[in-house]
Amino acid sequence: MIRSYFKTGWRNLLRSKLHSTLNIVGLTFGIVCFLLIGLYVFDELTFDQHHVNAERIYRVVEHKDVRGEATIIAAAGYKLAEESKHSIPEVETTTRMIRTGRANLVDPENPVPFQETVTIADEHFLEIFDFPLIEGDRRTALKEPASIIINEDLALRIFGRTDVMGKSLQFSHLPFPLKITGILKEHPRNSSFNFSSVMSESSFYNADFFKETMTSDWASNGFTVYALLRPHSNPDSVSKKMTRLVLSNFTPETGTKFSYRLQPLKDLHLKSANIFDGARNTNVESIPQGNPLYITIFSFTALFVLLIAAINYTNLTTARASSRVKEIGVRKVIGAMRSNLIGQFLFESWLTTAIAFVVAIGVVHVVLPLFNQFANKQLSLFSVDYHFWIYALAAIVVIGFLSGSYSALLLSRLKPVSLLKGLKLQSTGALSVRTGLVVFQFTISVVMIIGTLVLLLQVRYLNHTDLGFNKDLMVVIDVNTGKARSNFETIKDQMSKIASVKNVSVTSRVPGEWKSLRTVKVRSEGSTDELGISYLFGTDKDFMKTFEVTLLRGRNFREAYDSSSIIVNETAARMLNITEASEQTVEIPALSRGGSFETLDVPFKPRVIGIVKDFHFQSLRDKIQPLILAYNHNPIHVIDYYSVRIAPVDIPGTLNKLKAIMVSNDVDDPFEYHFLDDQLALFYVEDARRQTLLGWAALATIFIACLGLFGLATYSTEQRVKEIGVRKVLGASVVGLVSLLSRDFLKLVLIANGIAFPIAWWATNRWLQEYAYHIEVGWWVFVLAGALAMGIALLTISYQAITTAIANPVNSLRSE
Incomplete structure (x- = not known):
């Protein structure tokens, strides 16, 4: 038939x-x-599913409420990770991760610096996650101090080959060399992780600051913690036990409530919109959120x-x-x-x-x-x-x-x-x-x-709406070392002498920033109002001229005289009930580096000297928030960028001259730059x-x-x-x-x-x-x-x- x-x-x-x-x-x-x-x-639906135990892997997420101010942070303390596997029967094991700031990673035999962000993880990292190793033993690769595993791409960039087991690398944040104990295969594209290297956590066990962390850190936001639960365990029940474990060993400040929940690994890509990655353990710049x-x-x-x-x-x-x-x-x-x-x-x-x-x-x-x-x-x-x-x-x-x-x-x-x-x-x-x-x-x-x-x-x-500042022909140069920061006046002066350079400014962040933004709590001095929350940029006197931001009232910064002065945007002025910039004093008692707020040893009390027109310093998905522009000599955030407005002539030649200036002032700092309009386009x-x-x-x-x-x-x-x-x-x-x-x-x-x-x-x-x-x-x-x-x-x-x-x-x- x-x-x-x-x-x-x-x-x-x-x-x-x-x-x-x-x-x-x-x-x-x-x-x-x-x-x-x-x-x-x-x-999209199978992100992070290539791990054998993906169904049993969870990220620990902290829910914190400080006097009605709620935050959700994908971070936890050292002791929570360490003690959970001993105190909670359903937890088979845990692993901790930290992401360092960018610094030089160098082959001592061929000292060409590569700016890298190194991930730090404990020895159980490769037990929980199945990141394949081309070379090395996953059971011991991250066990010994001064060990590091790198991926194929990084090995090729630094050494020009991948057979580099046992070779040494020098990381500029550390006084000792790191031994390569494993070569990672490149991550699949549908992974929430895209680190190029992982250093052993044991490298820091003898450091005084880490010894204190190991004994008393129950509730910081310093680590991203993943837990592997035993089969058929109830994650909600484990979350409650984790909360009780921390609260039995740590007393939160008055008015602060927090609890933990376990987020399934399979939900990281699509269901993390309102979760802040406080420990920055994924490269958010290159993995778009689902x-x-x-x-x-x-x-x-x-x-x-x-x-x-x-x-x-x-x-x-x-x-x-x-x-x-x-x-x-x-x-x-x-x-x-x-x-x-x-x-x-x-x-x-x-x-x-x-x-x-x-x-x-x-x-x-x-x-x-x-x-x-x-x-x-x-x-x-x-x-x-x-x-x-x-x-x-x-x-x-x-x-x-x-x-x-x-x-x-x-x-x-x-x-x-x-x-x-x-x-x-x-x-x-x-x-x-x-x-x-x-x-x-x-x-x-x-x-x-x-x-x-x-x-x-x-x-x-x-892509074409008016952002309130001029993004065109703006070269943004990363500042990665202390030399480039401390010598910024000289560097600015040298850059300004290039004929095709119109303006130069130094800032801690730039409009349209893709990295985490620093926030502060603020209110007018003497006010009984609740503390408001505002973003803060460190800037110099050339910021408004370089970015073509409009000053509505008051005045601009003047040299070191204004180290305790600030300029606010319209939204921040409304929050502070300020209509005219007449050097009113405001109080900034706490700051956040992306997670929970921490109290300053000495409250910062600057004077409001100007009000600028609102501009979009974040994606257009977000409403314009309060913003404080503090002078570059401020206790909140040091400079991190040179922003250079150039003329539309001989752009490659201008870039070469800018590179020569940066290298001459700091030979160890590679010249990293991008055009601001290109970076802003990545938002969309x-x-x-x-x-x-x-x-x-x-x-x-x-x-x-x-x-x-x-x-x-x-x-x-x-x-x-x-x-x-x-x-x-x-x-x-x-x-x-x-x-x-x-x-x-x-x-x-x-x-x-x-x-x-x-x-x-x-x-x-x-x-x-x-x-x-x-x-x-x-x-x-x-x-x-x-x-x-x-x-x-x-x-x-x-x-x-x-x-x-x-x-x-x-x-x-x-x-x-």
């Missing part, structure tokens, strides 16, 4: 090459989109594209059904049962889907390298987890069934006598189903067109990728929908051939006939627009709420999307309509 189904199905595919090609092309487009988006979504909303959007997009391809198959098959009625009648007369006919049509559907699936795999294999480059992924069809193929094949089988079931049920129920008389399929119910499917297709297509347009406009807004690079991905999916959707519309137009004109012949004989014009044939289809697209507009309005406005600053969706977006859908639909059906309208009526009326 299967053999018979295959022969008949194959012959039908070959007999109607145009129909078969349209079906295969439509399904191929749908499956290609489904596979590409599916790979992207699967990759967004569950986009995962949902893309998942539904993939399914809708595949479903639209199935609807397209149904419409095209039904349009061709009239040519097979006699075949079905003969089969019924010679004894074919309805179940045999249903099986035949379903098998043909699966055969067509299987061919499209094979073609789609070939297409995806060809385009995947470009897709990976665009999406910043390492996706592969042939190394992906087998679960992906199970889901994909299940979806293809279901789509094949849905594609063929309607036409199978429709054609198999007709009586043989009617079929052999040459019945034309004019069932009102069948027609209404087909038109309904076309409306559904175009509804989804119009929603996706509107979504793509809105995302395009929002990304354009993010994921939005741009998603906009492009959604745009291509929308194009595929509208293309497939048009194939379905073409099928319906073919079916409809086939039924009306004699009517058109009569009308032409009676004097109807070609234009009038084309209008007659097109009118009904354009009504379907109009109905689809009416359904799509409110859905798209709700969905896009909900998505835009992610951004504190966003576009307003104008009426013209809906008009444009609707007009595009109408235009594309008209082009699709015009060929069939014109061909029928200009045909010789004699051919259609000859049998009458």
Whole structure:
């Protein structure tokens, strides 16, 4: 029976090459989109799942409330990690991590400095995580003091090869060399960890500051702690036990409450939006945070594209059904049962889907390298987890069934006598189903067109809106050593003498900062108001001129005279109830380096000398927050950048001169720079990728929908051939006939627009709420999307309509 189904199905595919090609092309487009988006979504959902015990690994997260001020920090104390595995039966083991500041990592035999951020971890790190070692013993690699493991990339950069086991490295934060005890394989792209080196925690056990940490640190935010729980343990129960363990050994300050919870490793990528990584154990600059909303959007997009391809198959098959009625009648007369006919049509559907699936795999294999480059992924069809193929094949089988079931049920129920008389399929119910499917297709297509347009406009807004400062032609140079900081006046003076340099400023952070920002608690001196929270930048007197920030009231800094002066933005002025900058004294008693606040030994009491216009110093996803600009000689934050505004002439030459100045003042400090506008664009690079991905999916959707519309137009004109012949004989014009044939289809697209507009309005406005600053969706977006859908639909059906309208009526009326 299967053999018979295959022969008949194959012959039908070959007999109607145009129909078969349209079906295969439509399904191929749908499956290609489904596979590409599916790979992207699967990759996002399987972040960090390559570890064998991933289901049992949890990150310890602290929930702290200080007098109503709530923070969530992915950090904990040394003793919590150490004692949990001894005091809590469900905890099999734990590991601690610290991330150092950037410093030089040097091969003593070839002292070329490389600026690196080294991770410090205890000996259990490689027991919990399955980061593969190319060389080295994972049980002992991080056990001995002065040990370090590095990845392939770092080994190649420093030594030019990877066989460097046993060699020494000098880290500028340490007085002793580090022995390389392991070579790490490069991390997979879908990992929340991207360190290039890990140093043994035992390297610090003899240091006085670490000895104190080992004996008394119960509640700091100095470590990121991961716990491996025993099988079938309840993480909520373990969280409560951890909280009780800490509180039994540590008494928090009055008004402070805290507790711990365990965050599953698999949730780190997609569910950490409100969690601050206080110990900075991942390189947040290069691992974009996942967004569950986009995962949902893309998942539904993939399914809708595949479903639209199935609807397209149904419409095209039904349009061709009239040519097979006699075949079905003969089969019924010679004894074919309805179940045999249903099986035949379903098998043909699966055969067509299987061919499209094979073609789609070939297409995806060809385009995947470009897709990976665009999406910043390492996706592969042939190394992906087998679960992906199970889901994909299940979806293809279901789509094949849905594609063929309607036409199978429709054609198999007709009586043989009617079929052999040459019945034309004019069932009102069948027609209404087909038109309904076309409306559904175009509804989804119009929603996706509107979504793509809105995302395009929002990304354009993010990249081109006025930020309140000038980001163009701004070179930002990292300051990595004390020499470059202490000698900054000389360096600034040398830079200013370069003809193509307009202005130079030194700051602790820059607008659009990608690193953690320092925050302080502040209020007007003598005020009984609650302490407010403000961000703080250390700046110099040239900051406003260099960044072109507007001073609204008061004055700018003046040399060392203003070491205890500050300038605030409008938002901070409102928080402090300051309308004029008249040297009011404010009190700053506490600061935060990214985690919880710590009290200053001596409160900082600066004078407010100026108010600047609000500018966006963070992503446009965030509302402008209070900001304090403190003079560079302040007790909160030292300088970390040189910001140089240059002229648009001989930029490479200018960069070489800037590099020469930096190297001459500190030969050990490599010249690291970037252009500020490029760095700011990285905030929205994921939005741009998603906009492009959604745009291509929308194009595929509208293309497939048009194939379905073409099928319906073919079916409809086939039924009306004699009517058109009569009308032409009676004097109807070609234009009038084309209008007659097109009118009904354009009504379907109009109905689809009416359904799509409110859905798209709700969905896009909900998505835009992610951004504190966003576009307003104008009426013209809906008009444009609707007009595009109408235009594309008209082009699709015009060929069939014109061909029928200009045909010789004699051919259609000859049998009458």
